[in-house]
Amino acid sequence: MRLFDTHCHLNDNAYLPDLPEVVKRAEAAGVERMLVVGYDLASSRMAVELADEYPQLYAAVGIHPHNAVAFTAEDLTALEQMLTHKKVVALGEIGLDYHYDHSPRKTQQAVFRQLLALADKLGKPVVIHAREAHADLLAILKAGAATYQGVMHCYSGSRELTREYAKLNFYFSVAGPVTFANARRLPEVIKEIPAERLLIETDAPYLTPHPYRGRRNEPAYVALVAKRLAEILGSTPEEVAEQTWQNAHACFGLETLV
Ligand SMILES: [Zn+2]
Ligand SMILES: [Zn+2]
Secondary structure (H helix, E strand, O other): OOEEEEEEOOOOHHHOOOHHHHHHHHHHOOEEEEEEEOOOHHHHHHHHHHHHHOOOEEEEEOOOHHHHHHOOHHHHHHHHHHOOOOOEEEEEEEEEEOOOOOOOHHHHHHHHHHHHHHHHHHOOOEEEEEEOOHHHHHHHHHHOOOOOOEEEOOOOOOHHHHHHHHHOOEEEEEOHHHHOOOOOOHHHHHHHOOHHHEEEOOOOOOOOOOOOOOOOOOHHHHHHHHHHHHHHHOOOHHHHHHHHHHHHHHHOOOHHHO
16 A cells, blocks of 8 residues: 655655655555645755755645745745755645634735745645635636646635635645544535545644554554545545545646656
């Protein structure tokens, strides 16, 4: 069984003490590829460095909506430069987060639009973070002339939203919360996701799956997400692993490396 964790933050300080061991445990669990996702300029640079260092790591570079308020024109240039690197396969994470409102909503929207335009210019997929902001996010995506390819990460939208994003050819990445006992609505939503659009992730160090909830998350645990998805979809963890592995390669343009 081979697994692709399409969203983790191995560039987070949480892994400074033991990153080589974390990667080794991922390998032992069958996690052969991981996408390390940036959330500001420094973490994006770090993601690129890690992708350079470890063959099984790829990078996404971007500005989390929390950090939109600090975004500058120089940052846009720096991201564009990083996106020319061959292991930088996506622009993200980017998006809108109205739960915390760490940056003003208008600023989040303006930065999101600029970053979508950059993705369009470079023909790169986007990794989208959306929290309590789906109406505005959909409106921005639909207003763009381009057909953005990308991922809704840590997805937990409604069935209606799933159909909307599927129409835009988006992928849906499911994370640890699907293993929580209180995730009652999520199984119905997951059944709505087209099989060829399904991805899995950890969002490590956050959102640790059951039964390790409360501990630091790490890519090895993406196997628990695959296992729970198999229960929901009436298939096997091996089938979920293979389908999401293939989907991840299609989404990030890695088909030729399979
Ligand atoms: Zn996120
Ligand atoms: Zn994230």
